[in-house]
Amino acid sequence: MDDPDTPSVTLRFYEELNDFLPAHKRKRSYRRPLFLSPTVKDVIEAEGVPHGEVDLILVNGASVAFGHRLRDGDRVAVYPMFEALDISPLLRLRPRPLRVPRFILDVHLGKLARRLRMLGFDTLYRNDFGDHEIVEIAAREHRIILTRDIGLLKHGAVTHGYWLRSTRAARQVEEVLERFDLHRLVDPFARCTVCNGEVRGVEKDTILHHLHPGTARTFDVFYQCNDCGKVYWEGAHYDDMCASLSRWLEAPVKGE
Missing domain, CATH: 3.40.50 (Rossmann fold)
Structure with a gap:
């Protein structure tokens, strides 16, 4: 930006948020023209960074919410999700990290x-x-x-x-x-790869009708999906999966 009199903010994106930026804006501070009084969320997404990947915004050193409106001269630092780090003393932009990820x-x-x-x-x-x-x-x-x-x-x-x-x-x-x-x-092999249901151990006698005769003769330990009923055993592909x-x-x- 060439005109120093044009209203602007200074932006700096951190860590993997730089993946969304063109090369000349990555890992550095840069100025962006400011028109009217946009929210910080509007400016971040205008730069190509989706708000779903942002967990902390500092404007002039203070943490703010997405709806904070920017003014000429503001300095904005934008950080990615901190799923593995507790930043509770600051203003998170979501209710909580997902400690049990789904x-x-x-x-x-x-x-x-x-x-x-x-x-x-x-x-x-x-x-x-x-x-x-x-x-x-x-x-x-x-x-x-x-x-x-x-x-x-x-x-x-x-x-x-x-x-x-x-x-x-x-x-x-x-x-x-x-x-x-x-x-x-x-937790390897705890879920069905077909339907996402939970997999549990099952007695061989209860699932014999699902098995080919060769499988029934060769294997004795079986598992079954609670939802779709798919049967699993440690067959030819098990070593490759491990x-x-x-x-x-x-x-x-x-x-x-």
């Missing part, structure tokens, strides 16, 4: 949904969910929206959401585990 995914994330369920996380997914339906369910059931659609996270009713940076499902799993500090909460679990849980994500 997710809802958009229609493009079916592979990620199956993997998160395999890790034991409550994960809603349907390939016919509409955006408004996702937002309504997330608000009603206190779920975190995971999406590749930045526009979805700009919906006014969204409180908890995350834009996945990667397009690869395996990498997305690592990204979610790191972003929400979930490694210690993993290997995937080990890779995802080895270390925090350091980059793409």
